[in-house]
Amino acid sequence: VSSFPLARSLLRPSPLSHAEKISPGQHHSPSYSSDFNLHRKMGVFGTFCQVCAMPLQQNCYVSVPDNPEMLAIYRGAWEDAGNPPAGPLPIQFGPEHEWLLRAAALRCTPAQEPQALLGSVQDGDLTITGGGPAPPRAFTDPLPETVDLEDGVGERCGVHERCWELAGKCEFEDIKGIAQGESWQELEKKYHAQLFDFQRMREKDEAWMIVDPETGSEEGQRNKARILQMLGKPA
Numbered sequence: 001v002s003s004f005p006l007a008r009s010l011l012r013p014s015p016l017s018h019a020e021k022i023s024p025g026q027h028h029s030p031s032y033s034s035d036f037n038l039h040r041k042m043g044v045f046g047t048f049c050q051v052c053a054m055p056l057q058q059n060c061y062v063s064v065p066d067n068p069e070m071l072a073i074y075r076g077a078w079e080d081a082g083n084p085p086a087g088p089l090p091i092q093f094g095p096e097h098e099w100l101l102r103a104a105a106l107r108c109t110p111a112q113e114p115q116a117l118l119g120s121v122q123d124g125d126l127t128i129t130g131g132g133p134a135p136p137r138a139f140t141d142p143l144p145e146t147v148d149l150e151d152g153v154g155e156r157c158g159v160h161e162r163c164w165e166l167a168g169k170c171e172f173e174d175i176k177g178i179a180q181g182e183s184w185q186e187l188e189k190k191y192h193a194q195l196f197d198f199q200r201m202r203e204k205d206e207a208w209m210i211v212d213p214e215t216g217s218e219e220g221q222r223n224k225a226r227i228l229q230m231l232g233k234p235a
Contacts, residue, residue, distance in 0.1 A: 044073060046195045047103075047121045048152045050172075050179045051163035052227045053187035054210055055196035056103045056121040056149075062087035073195075075122070076101060090199035091207060096220065099212040104164045105147045105156035106172040115171065117147055118161060124150050126158065152179065162213060166224070167231050175231070183230055 047056045058076035062085050072086035076093075091097070105117040105126045118130040125146045149158035157172040167175055178184055190204075191197045201207050211217065213224035225235040 044123055044194070045151060046192065047124055047149050047158050048188070048192055048196070049103075049160045049163055050152050050157050051159050051167060051175055051230060052209075052223075053179075053184045053191075053230075054160070055100060056158055056160065058091075058093050058097065058100055059122075059195050060090055060198045061195060062089060090202055091210070096211045096215055096217070099160060099162045099214070100210060102161040103149075104159050104161045105149060106159060106164065108153070108155070108157055108172050112156065116164065116169070117156065119147075121149060121158065124148060124154065126156075163227055163231075166213065166227055166233070178230055181230070 044059070046059060048054070049056055058074070060074050061071040062074050064070045064072055064087050074085045074089060101120055103119060103121045103126055105119070105128075107113070107115055117126065117128045119126045119128040121127075126149050127146050147156050148154040149156060152158050157176070159167075159175070164170075179188075187209075191201055198207075198210075201209070208219035208222050209226065211219040211223050213220055213227055215221075228235050
């Protein structure tokens with residue numbers, strides 16, 4: 001995969017001077033984590049839910065119409081509200097996709113408090129907007145402003161708030177094996193790269209997997225059944 005100058009996004013100045021070129025049909029090895037240090041040095045990378053395997057953001061590359069050899073970064077509806085993307089988006093993000101932006105950082109060990117921190121994720125860091133259930137004893141330490149989730153598991157484990165709710169607001173210990181399962185890893189091979197491959201997902205007619213599982217739509221209910229199956233729960 002070659003490197004090339006990265007155009008500045010029209011949404012916001014990009015911190016990158018270059019990035020890997022992700023062409024259609026060209027993907028990373030199945031082990032995304034093996035390339036994680038490279039992605040971190042490059043400044044932009046995806047973080048993936050350890051339950052459903054979908055991204056914890058809407059970040060993606062878009063082609064710049066005036067220069068097809070250049071890509072710009074679309075950073076998602078929350079960060080870039082009101083600004084037009086630099087080119088056509090692979091997915092027309094709407095209200096049914098906002099759940100992708102609401103993340104929960106679950107503790108990896110019982111010593112970490114509280115159980116979950118809620119917020120939004122950019123480039124592996126969750127910016128905290130709230131906390132989960134209160135711990136059994138007084139929690140007096142101030143919350144940090146951000147938590148490192150890396151590409152899924154760092155200081156804490158990254159999941160969608162919606163997936164955590166479907167899991168019964170359980171501990172990370174109860175779900176940590178899902179990402180080693182066949183279903184999760186199949187999705188990793190298909191769609192996980194430096195950023196999530198929304199373009200390929202659309203081409204394979206699997207965009208229903210990013211529809212809010214708590215909507216009443218057919219696609220949302222289909223996605224909910226998929227997530228519950230990954231959790232080992234009845235649909």
